[in-house]
Amino acid sequence: MPLEIGLNDVVQLRKPHPCGSDTWVVVRLGADIGLKCLGCGHRVLLPRSTLARRLKKIVSHGDAPPETPHGGDN
Ligand SMILES: [Zn+2]
Numbered sequence: 001m002p003l004e005i006g007l008n009d010v011v012q013l014r015k016p017h018p019c020g021s022d023t024w025v026v027v028r029l030g031a032d033i034g035l036k037c038l039g040c041g042h043r044v045l046l047p048r049s050t051l052a053r054r055l056k057k058i059v060s061h062g063d064a065p066p067e068t069p070h071g072g073d074n
Pocket of ligand 1: 017018019020021037038039040041042
């Protein structure tokens with residue numbers, strides 16, 4: 001399954017950052033994905049394949065409208 005993330009998406013990684021936060025916001029898209037730690041603001045660049053392995057879940061989407069196939073959850 002391809003990695004479907006966009007700018008400003010908030011993602012959770014399997015391994016927490018040393019600062020204690022495990023959520024990151026997508027700040028750059030390309031061959032490498034730029035992530036900024038929401039705990040301390042540290043930025044990293046990860047190859048798309050590496051991010052796909054470390055990704056636990058997508059917490060929220062940024063600019064892109066949500067496309068849930070079976071409606072909302074309210
Ligand atoms: Zn951090």
